[in-house]
Structures are given as structure tokens and as C-alpha cells.
Amino acid sequence: MKKKKGFLKRAAGMMMLAAMLMAAGCAQSSSTSSGSGSDKGEGSSSSVKIGFILSQTGTFAPLSEGILNGFQLYLDQHNGTLGGKKVEIKVEDDEANPQVALRKYRQLVHAQKVDLLVGPISSAVAYALRDEVEKDKKVLIDANAAGDDLSWGKKSDYVYRVSFSNWQNGSNAAKYLAEQVGKKAVILAPDYPAGKEVLRAFKAAFEAAGGKVVKEIYPKLNTNDFAPYLQEAAAEKPDLIYAFFAGSDGIRFVTQYKEFGLKGKIPLAGSLEFGDELITQPTGEAAEGIIAGINYSPYLDNELNKQFVEAYKAKYGKLPNVFSVEGYDAAAMLDKAITEAGSLRSENLIKVLKGISFDSPRGPIMIDPATNNPIQNFYISKNTLKDGAIVPEVIETVEKVTMPETSPFE
Amino acid sequence: MSIFLAQLLTGLAYGMLYFMIAVGLTIILGVMNVVNLAHGTLFMLGAYIAFTFINDEVNFWAALLLAVLLTAVLGLVLEKLLIKRIYGKELEQVLLTFGLSFIIADAIEWIWGTEMHTLPVPGLLSGSLSIGSTAFPLYRLFVVFIGCLLALLLWYLETKTRVGAIIRAGVDDRAMVSALGINVGLVFTGVFAFGAALAGLSGVLGGPLIGMYTGMDSEILVTSLIVVVIGGLGSWKGSFIGAIAIGVIETLGKVWFPSLSMLTVFLIMMIVLIIRPQGLFGREVA
Known part of the structure; x- marks a missing residue:
């Protein structure tokens, strides 16, 4: 038996080692060098170097892919130039980790000398980058991170969001739902x-419109099994369930909602994720009937969107999703800003980025100078089923959804 | 009351899924002293293979069979080409299987892209059973059934068959078994392929519940390692009991202490390790 004991000890040691390897893969220490002094972009260069900080590994990978695809498509349509300058792209993976992102940021800004930045997916990363770009006076186009505070307490003259904020995502459909679907809601995220940010925005708007949130449920991120939460929510017998779940969480939530017999029994509503291709394509029929407040769908009826969808399908062989359009719009906004500023200097760029407006496949966009948010x-x-595919049928347009200038939650 | 019953059943189904995910890992560890860190990736691969076949209009059950077969073949090839060279060298095993997991995961991303997918529930099982006021999906009952069947099969193989006897003997004294004229190498190859097949099987059966996305391989691996540690290293019986306990406690924990749901699994592991450091069914470590 002696041999056996030794083995068990060694096996335990191997597991420790495995755990350490896993940890090393996830959390690399940040580099200690912190460059000082800011590199001023050359004002009259004929090319522009753009650094992307995205999350290319893990669950955020498809989001990053969408953003890059959209950006690249815009470049293809404009001879590879923005504002008349030849574009060179550098892409770095932040692993959705602020420490890694800061290291990649320093590489891009100090070693690669990029003129401006596009990124990140995660709001935690965005908050970390925000302080750095402020210090280095580099313009960051936020192509996804939705954290509300980027527009309020942590607003920076150097950060401009082209996507949407959690506040916009949570609040936009609340009034309609309270008036048309029901007053008693259980909400989950x-x-x-x-x-938390999406739900607080929803709750405030829903209750202002006469609704009542009877229960808030917060499962952990990456929940494999929503069954107990669904059972708990259904037990409240609400008029509707409102939920915000992105990525694989969203797919599981929507499929399990149907599996546990809630579909068709309690109306399900949600944030824009529940009307987006990334979720409705894999869930298929299970997503039918969900009411979502969306800011983009490939089926939106406008001329620019038709062209965009056609070109996107031709290049990538699939429909664009909300992230593709974020990338496309980031390029469109930079194109206009560089043209108008006539230079890559941050001081000039931020003057035109404040209040800039342009047409997007989503509809008209204007960056609100009060919040730097579109x-x-x-x-x-x-969501309706048409020829086997889920199509979000627009019931009502909520025009010009604008963030309040300061946080209404403080 | 009916809600409690439904939640208990939910936990049981989830525990069975945990068991199926972990059992391949624990068998390979128990028999071959190898911690197969590519286990989560083989799970993922099984799901993606089935996904491809189902998209080509192959029926779910045929796709399941093909995915299990293909992951078994891959396991066989890996053992023959690589793993068998490093028996008894723990560090090399960890590095090799960990490296393999990266290679296979990258290949998956290369072939199938980064989009998330999910497997459809087979038509036969898409209905649900009503328990009082709540509904319970038939597919999950099916998962419970398969989990029990698998445990029964393992018990039978281990205690009632010649192969089981050889494996038990091989675990205790490999040299002696070889001296009796039994080809232990062949048995080990078979066990590794069987473990890989179990990973593939659980990947397909888990597909409709968990879905597929990049990065799931490491989540699955961590889950399996926890089940293995709680159950006792290398004991499939321990994994069975441990997985069910985790499933039920985690599910009820989500309802009763929602803010602790991130911790429950680790709390269970901590408590088990404090009281029984060798795990529920593990052999005593001095």
C-alpha cells in the first residue's frame, strides 16, 4: 500500500500544479514599466495607426470578432482609408483582464506608437484604460463597453462611446412594457x-411608468442551470419577466425558459441581446415571442442598413450582429472626425468628436457632448419566426434615447 | 411542495450531468495515474462534432454515436502516439495533456469559429412533465436515466467482468499483471479511449443544456476536477455520489442563499477536504 499512498500524494500535487497552470493562464502579472510623457500624434502624417484592445479569448471572442469584421468592412469600402489617411491596424487581446489590458495598452501606445485606440469589450477594462488615455492624452473610441459611469462620474474628454450604455439598454423598453404588457414584473440579470446597471435602469423606468418590480434575481455570471431561478420567478406569477443575459448565458436562459414551460405562459422581455443574432440564431425557435428593446437588427428597414447587410454577408457569409455594426460605426465616426479635424492630434480630434453626428445602419447617431454617449x-x-429564422419585428421606435447628464441613482 | 420537488429533480439532473462530465477523468486517473487535462477539451470536441452532424441533417442519436466513436478514436490515437511514452512521469503528463487541450481548443476555434452554439433537444424528448404547478423537461429526466445507466455499467464492468478484474489488478501491481501474460498496455489504451469517449458522450448530452462557446473547455475541466477531488481521486463511485451532492446542494443553494451561489461548490469542496481530505470515497492518504 505504500506505493499507492505515494501515488495519491503525487496525484494531489499534479492537481495543484494543474490549478496553478490554469491560474497562470488567466492572470498574468502586469508589467511594471509605466511610460511617462505623451507621444503627440503627428498632425499631418498621411497614414493613421489604430490600436485595438479587444477580448479575443474566452466568451467575449465572438463580440470582438464582430467589431473587427465591421471595422474592416468599412475600410474595404473606403480604400483602406479613414479621413483620407491610409489605415494600419494593430490588434491586441486583453483577455478581459484590466491588468493585461494595461500592459497591451502600453505596448500599443509607447512601443507601437498608435495614433488612437478602439476598444474594449469589458467595462472593467474600459475604466482601467480611461485613466491611462486621460494621462497620455490619447483618444479612445469605446466600441462596446457599456458601463454607465463612463458617461457620468468617470467621463473623460478622451473617451467617446459609439455603442450604447447599460442605462440606455435597460431603460428603453420599460415604458412600453408597463403600458402594453403588464405592471407586475420579475427581473433577472x-x-x-x-x-446591476441594466436592471436598475429598467426598474426605475418601469416603476416611473406605473409598473412594479416584485422580485429581482441575480444568478452568478456563467450560470449553466437557470432552472431554480426560473421556478422561483414563475412562482411569483408575474405579468412579465424581464431579463438581461448576454452570450452563452443568454442562450441558456432563452432555451431553458422554453424547456421549463414558461414560454407562452409568462411573456419574456429583455435587453437588446435577446433580439440579437448572436443569441437568436443558435436558440432559434425558443427565442420566438420575446420582446426586446434593440438598437440594431439586420432587418431594420433603411437604405444604409440594406447595403451594409448585403456587403457584410458577401464578405463574411453571415448576417451582421450588433457588434459588427459597432465596429462599422467606430470606423464611420473616425472617418468623419479625422476629415473634419484635418489632423490626428488629440486636441483637434476631441473638438470634433464632441457632438459629432453620422448615419449608421442603426439609424441616425449623435455623440451627446454632455455624456460622450451616442x-x-x-x-x-x-421576435417572430420567418422561414426558420428569428426576425425581430419592430413594434415601436423609441427615438433619440438620451442618457441623463448625471447619474439619477445617487 | 411541488416546487421543492421540481428543484430537487433539477439538482439531481444537474448532478448527473456533473457525474458524466467528471467520470471519464476520474477513470483515467484511477486506472492509469494520469490527470488528463485535455478532458474538458474532449468534452467540447464531442459537442462540436455532434453539432456538425446534426447540421447535416443527421439524427441526434446517430450524431451522438458518431461523436462518441470519433472522440474514442482520438483518445486511442493520443494514447498510442503520446501518452504511453510518459507513464509514471507526472510533470510531463500535466504539460502534455495541458498542451493538447490548447491545441485541440484552437483547432475547434479554427474549424467552427467563435460563435456560440447549442444542440437541439431530440424531438422525442422535447416535451415536459408537469409536476404540480411547474413543468419539468423530459430531456433532463433522460439525463438522470443515462447517468444511472452509466453508473450501473461501470459497476458491472468493474466487479463482474474479466476486464474489470484485470484493471483492478493492473492498478495495484502492474508488473505482476504483465508477468501473468496480460497485455497491460492494451488495457491502458482501451481505458484512455473509453475515458475520451465518456468525455465526448457528456459533451453531446450536455450540449442542449450548456451549449458550446469558446472557453468552455477550462470551465468544464475545473468542474470535473472539483467533482474528482470531492469524490476521491480515481473513484468513480465517489464521483457519482459527489456529483449528485454538488448538483442538489448547488441548486437548492441558488434558491435559499442566492448571493452565495458563486461560492457553494467551493464551500462544499472546502468542507469535504477539511473533514475527509482524501475525498468521499478516496483511499486514506497518510
């Missing part, structure tokens, strides 16, 4: 900052 239309839509 993952237990992390974005989840004023945009949202579309209350209902």
Missing part, C-alpha cells in the same frame, strides 16, 4: 456590474 433610436421589437 447576472450578478456583475453590467447586470443619442440613438431604440426599437421595441418582437
